[in-house]
Amino acid sequence: MHTHADDTPRTHDHSTDDATDHAATEPDFFEVASWDDRYDGDDSVWSGNPNPQLVTEASKLKPGSALDVGCGEGGDVIWLAQQGWHVTGADFSAKGLARAAQHAKEAGVDDRTDWWQVDAREFDAAGRSYDLVTSHFLHLPDGRMVDAVGRFASAVNPGGHLLVVGHSPAAHFTQLSESKRRAMFVAEELVAGLPDGFEVIVAEQRPRSVVRDGKTIDIDDSTLLARRTGAE
Template structure:
C-alpha cells in the first residue's frame, strides 16, 4: 500500500471522534521512566500525545512521531495546555518509509499495532539503532485482540515477545535483555463486563 493510503486510513481513524484515547500516560511507560534520569526520548506512534506530554512533564526532551496530522494537532494542543510545548518536537512521519534522526536515551513503542498493513519489525530494528549507549528500548504490545474486536487481527500482528527479541537479533555484547514479561490488565468490555487482557513488555538496554 502507498504512503498516502496509510495517511488517509489514520486520518479517518482520528477524525471519527473528537478524542480517541484517554490522554493518560501508559502505565508501563510511567513505571519504567520514573526509574530513569530524564534525557532525550522518542515516542513512536504518539497518537494524541498522552505519553509524550507526560514524559515532558517529568523533564524529558521528547520527539513524538505519528502519521496522522489530526493526532499530532491534538497532541500539540495538549502539550501547550499543560505548559510543556517547548519540550516536545512533534513530527509527522510514516514509520514504514522513514525514521526520526538522532539518538535517544529512551525509545518507546507502545501498542504499535495497526488495522492497516504494517511491517513492524523494520521499525523495531530502526528503534534499536536509535538508542544511544546506556539507553533503553521499551516495546509494549497487546498479547492479542480483545474478543469484542476479533476482526482487528486482520492486519494486526500479536507476536510473542521472545519472537520479537529473536527477530531483532541484537548483539549480546552490545545489548542486555533487561526484562520480558506478560502483564495482566483489567479492562471493561463495551457491555460493561470485566475482562483480563495481557500486555507483553520488552525492555532492552544498550550497554
C-alpha cells in the same frame, strides 16, 4: 466515553474503535488516511492517560531525551515531558500530531516537546538519537514489528533504553480480522529484532485488567525493555 489508548487493539499507530471485526466495511487502520479521518472530529479519541508500562519503566529512569513512535494525541509524550524529559512525538498522521501539539500546549509542556511526522513502516533514525525510544500499541502488518524493533533500536543512545509494548493475539481478540491478529505479538518474538549491543531487561507478558463495554476483562501487555550497552 473516550477510549484508553492502552485498552484497545492498535493497528499501525493507533488502536481500532473496538474488538469487533467489520473487515468488509471498516477503514484500513494500517493507512494514514483512516487516522486523519478519525482525528477530524471535535472529540479526543484517547483518554490522554499515559500507558501503564511506560509509567512503570520510565519512572525508574533518569530523564533525558525521548522518542515516542506512534504517539497519537500525545498522552505518553505529555506524561514524559511532565517528568522532566524532552520528548519528540512521532506519528504518520499530521492531524494526530496537530492534536498532540495542542494538548502539549494546554498541559504547559510545549517547550519540552517536538513533533515528527514519520511512517513507522519506513522509520529511519537518520542520525537522531535518544536516551529512551518507546512505542505503545503500535502494530504493523504481517509481523513487521520485529523488523521495526531493530530500526527503533538504531535511535537509542549508548546506555539508553528501548521500550516496546503491544497487544498479544489473545483469546479476547478472537473477533479481530486475521490481518490484525498477525499484527499483534508476544514480547519474546521481538527479541530477535534487537541488534548486537543490546541487553534484554524485560521480555514478558504482563497481565492486567481493563474495562470494556462495562465489563472487566484480563489482558496481557507484551512488554520488551532493552538497554543499549556502552557509556551513559
